[in-house]
Amino acid sequence: MDAVEQAATKEAESSIDLLVIVLDTNPSQQFVRQSPQNLTQVLESIIAFGNAHLMQKAQNQLAVISCSHHSTDFLYPVPGRQVELRQIDGQYEAFSLVEKTVKQQLGNILMNAPRLSSPCESLLAGSMTMALCYISRLQRNVAAGAKMHSRILVVTGSNECASQYMTFMNVFFTAQKLGIVVDTCALDKTLSLLQQGCDITNGQFLKVTQLDGLLQYLLWVFLPAPQMRHKLVLPPPPKVDYRASCFCHRELIDIGYVCSVCLSVFCKYSPICTTCHTIFKTPGPLPIKPKKKKKVEKQM
Amino acid sequence: MADDENEDQKEYRWETGYEKTWEAIKEDDDGLLDSAIAEIIQKAKRKRQVQKAKQNRLGMMRHLFVVIDCSESMSVPDLKPTRLLCTLKLLEIFIEEFFDQNPISQLGIIALKAKRAEKITELTGTARVHLKALEGLANVTLTSEPSLQNGLDMALKTLKVVPSHASREIVVIMGSLTTCDPVDINLTIDELVKEGIRCSVISLSAEIHVCRYLTQKTLGTYGAVLDDAHFRDQLLSQVDPPPAAKTQHNSLIRMGFPHSKDEVEGKDAPLSMCMCHVDNLDEPSELCTTGHHCPQCKSKYCELPVECQSCGLTLVSAPHLARSYHHLFPVPNYEELSMESVPQLSECDGIRKCYGCQKVLSAPHDKMVFKCSHCKQFYCIDCDIFIHETLHACVGCNTIPGVAGLIYQQQQQGGKTIAAETHDMLPSTSKQQRQFSM
Numbered sequence: 001m002d003a004v005e006q007a008a009t010k011e012a013e014s015s016i017d018l019l020v021i022v023l024d025t026n027p028s029q030q031f032v033r034q035s036p037q038n039l040t041q042v043l044e045s046i047i048a049f050g051n052a053h054l055m056q057k058a059q060n061q062l063a064v065i066s067c068s069h070h071s072t073d074f075l076y077p078v079p080g081r082q083v084e085l086r087q088i089d090g091q092y093e094a095f096s097l098v099e100k101t102v103k104q105q106l107g108n109i110l111m112n113a114p115r116l117s118s119p120c121e122s123l124l125a126g127s128m129t130m131a132l133c134y135i136s137r138l139q140r141n142v143a144a145g146a147k148m149h150s151r152i153l154v155v156t157g158s159n160e161c162a163s164q165y166m167t168f169m170n171v172f173f174t175a176q177k178l179g180i181v182v183d184t185c186a187l188d189k190t191l192s193l194l195q196q197g198c199d200i201t202n203g204q205f206l207k208v209t210q211l212d213g214l215l216q217y218l219l220w221v222f223l224p225a226p227q228m229r230h231k232l233v234l235p236p237p238p239k240v241d242y243r244a245s246c247f248c249h250r251e252l253i254d255i256g257y258v259c260s261v262c263l264s265v266f267c268k269y270s271p272i273c274t275t276c277h278t279i280f281k282t283p284g285p286l287p288i289k290p291k292k293k294k295k296v297e298k299q300m
Numbered sequence: 301m302a303d304d305e306n307e308d309q310k311e312y313r314w315e316t317g318y319e320k321t322w323e324a325i326k327e328d329d330d331g332l333l334d335s336a337i338a339e340i341i342q343k344a345k346r347k348r349q350v351q352k353a354k355q356n357r358l359g360m361m362r363h364l365f366v367v368i369d370c371s372e373s374m375s376v377p378d379l380k381p382t383r384l385l386c387t388l389k390l391l392e393i394f395i396e397e398f399f400d401q402n403p404i405s406q407l408g409i410i411a412l413k414a415k416r417a418e419k420i421t422e423l424t425g426t427a428r429v430h431l432k433a434l435e436g437l438a439n440v441t442l443t444s445e446p447s448l449q450n451g452l453d454m455a456l457k458t459l460k461v462v463p464s465h466a467s468r469e470i471v472v473i474m475g476s477l478t479t480c481d482p483v484d485i486n487l488t489i490d491e492l493v494k495e496g497i498r499c500s501v502i503s504l505s506a507e508i509h510v511c512r513y514l515t516q517k518t519l520g521t522y523g524a525v526l527d528d529a530h531f532r533d534q535l536l537s538q539v540d541p542p543p544a545a546k547t548q549h550n551s552l553i554r555m556g557f558p559h560s561k562d563e564v565e566g567k568d569a570p571l572s573m574c575m576c577h578v579d580n581l582d583e584p585s586e587l588c589t590t591g592h593h594c595p596q597c598k599s600k601y602c603e604l605p606v607e608c609q610s611c612g613l614t615l616v617s618a619p620h621l622a623r624s625y626h627h628l629f630p631v632p633n634y635e636e637l638s639m640e641s642v643p644q645l646s647e648c649d650g651i652r653k654c655y656g657c658q659k660v661l662s663a664p665h666d667k668m669v670f671k672c673s674h675c676k677q678f679y680c681i682d683c684d685i686f687i688h689e690t691l692h693a694c695v696g697c698n699t700i701p702g703v704a705g706l707i708y709q710q711q712q713q714g715g716k717t718i719a720a721e722t723h724d725m726l727p728s729t730s731k732q733q734r735q736f737s738m
């Protein structure tokens with residue numbers, strides 16, 4: 001057992017840890033509407049946290065993606081602009097580079113953003129698809145023999161968006177398949193879809209309502225590499241709400257009707273499937289009576 | 301009518317596919333056979349992608365028998381190390397993928413040993429059972445000829461009694477060029493046609509007339525493999541659910557999605573016993589706080605999917621179902637263009653970048669780029685493959701408001717918001733059309 005632990009520790013020391021932070025910068029978020037200052041505060045915490053990640057190991061990598069109301073953009077690194085660091089100044093320069101680039105990029109994005117007339121949702125699931133494309137490229141390019149562990153940390157104060165259900169699910173299954181951990185730091189409400197994503201990919205879900213303590217929470221819960229976390233005392237995993245989202249209204253339901261042809265979920269019985277246009281032959285739902293297994297199967 | 305079209309297409313696909321296959325291989329004068337085959341596979345994938353976009357009625361609740369030839373011909377080492385071992389290795393991958401992509405589906409395995417058929421596993425939804433059985437098959441003695449008919453008959457007998465809303469299929473992996481059948485195999489084929497059981501054959505040697513006839517009659521697919529990579533591709537193409545059969549009785553099945561409600565109350569669930577282990581003497585039920593509760597009667601179960609013993613409701617996990625949704629809403633194919641069509645970014649020294657992975661596009665490797673016709677964004681070839689094969693969501697369509705979410709957005713186009721549709725139970729046909737015009 002000890003040998004296994006040792007091997008794991010050794011592997012963790014030599015691997016490249018890639019952290020991609022998806023930061024919700026949508027001005028519709030409750031905490032931004034309270035005071036725009038709050039966004040600056042969150043940004044400072046994210047930069048400090050990103051640098052702390054880079055500081056852990058020389059080979060660690062960082063990317064920061066902004067998800068705003070009108071677009072998703074990389075805040076760091078910026079494509080084309082080679083991250084050529086003068087070695088003389090050593091690592092310190094890398095840290096100030098993150099801060100400079102992130103602030104400059106976000107400034108540009110907010111300057112060019114269309115004015116927001118009413119609150120609108122953050123397309124977080126979409127931003128995560130971009131993160132996955134980026135991670136998948138970096139993983140393809142890893143030198144033979146080297147190992148890369150990747151994770152995505154979503155930091156958001158937005159509300160739940162059932163309309164992005166399918167994209168979220170595709171993101172979670174892809175992450176699971178590629179061994180990418182999804183962590184979430186919710187700044188306002190509990191987000192049941194992202195909670196499912198953390199559960200599916202073995203990530204951590206944390207709700208922080210006090211922005212003052214954000215950096216401490218980030219460092220405590222999200223800085224340790226996922227493969228080291230089992231050794232730490234972390235907040236217990238929340239009970240995950242695995243309800244389905246109906247295709248007709250995008251609402252979370254716990255009993256519904258499933259089309260046998262396409263597996264679409266509906267909250268009410270209807271004689272035709274709106275997804276695959278199938279007309280159903282059975283006139284009503286199954287009788288709600290305890291039955292022997294075989295009999296029920298035949299009736300279906 | 302649609303069936304004739306389908307059949308023609310298959311005929312066409314097979315014949316031209318075969319001819320082109322050899323042409324392509326001959327043309328490759330560098331002796332790079334692998335790359336030629338890789339290209340054939342890539343083309344086949346794209347073709348399937350296009351076809352996928354056209355189907356919207358699929359058989360998602362599948363009951364499939366895999367029939368494996370275990371006769372002497374399977375010991376031939378043209379596939380490494382032998383045809384049988386290569387088959388078993390690929391089947392392992394296939395089984396994992398099958399259950400990943402086809403939740404609430406079932407699979408069974410039949411072996412064709414010396415003119416007899418033997419059921420290796422019954423129809424079941426647990427991958428573990430099949431993987432274990434495959435291990436056992438590795439040491440089987442390979443003698444004599446197979447009997448295709450006996451194998452088909454055995455599968456037919458079980459599939460006949462499967463619920464009528466299920467899609468019923470047989471996939472045969474044949475090494476032998478001949479089959480030794482007790483009576484006229486046409487009788488079995490007619491029966492399969494009558495039952496609407498779709499049969500596909502992957503031949504490890506050359507074309508076998510009766511197999512091709514079988515697949516044509518039952519609307520399955522037929523393929524002869526060129527090498528192990530080609531074999532893998534042919535086998536994995538069976539992971540995608542087939543179009544719904546005509547004989548399928550479609551129904552809307554009431555299901556429950558268990559979840560825990562205690563998060564709202566802010567306290568832990570009380571200790572309770574599960575229903576699945578109540579009668580199990582080997583592993584008796586234990587008092588614990590975890591498990592899945594039936595939303596109708598609150599009975600508890602350890603594993604999903606399950607049929608509630610107290611109220612009869614079928615219980616499934618919602619994300620489990622969601623794994624298959626990409627079959628219904630595939631990402632539309634991208635248009636292949638030359639790199640020059642990508643706009644240059646003025647603020648970044650005129651570079652061109654991939655919208656997905658942010659890579660700076662540069663000449664030899666990124667000569668061709670791919671454009672989504674919905675969000676108008678450009679992608680590198682790696683992202684094109686990643687998005688269509690793994691991610692199943694277009695990055696631009698999901699990050700740019702207005703094109704966001706494709707299907708949902710199309711519902712809103714008619715001036716209706718989603719909320720306004722709450723009382724609109726029977727959506728108009730035009731809306732349905734729009735849903736699938738993507």
Ligand SMILES: [Zn+2]
Nearest residue numbers: 246248249267
């Ligand atoms: Zn509904």
Ligand SMILES: [Zn+2]
Nearest residue numbers: 259262273276
């Ligand atoms: Zn349907």
Ligand SMILES: [Zn+2]
Nearest residue numbers: 574576577602
């Ligand atoms: Zn149990």
Ligand SMILES: [Zn+2]
Nearest residue numbers: 594597608611
């Ligand atoms: Zn129940």
Ligand SMILES: [Zn+2]
Nearest residue numbers: 654657680683
């Ligand atoms: Zn790309």
Ligand SMILES: [Zn+2]
Nearest residue numbers: 672675694697
């Ligand atoms: Zn698109």
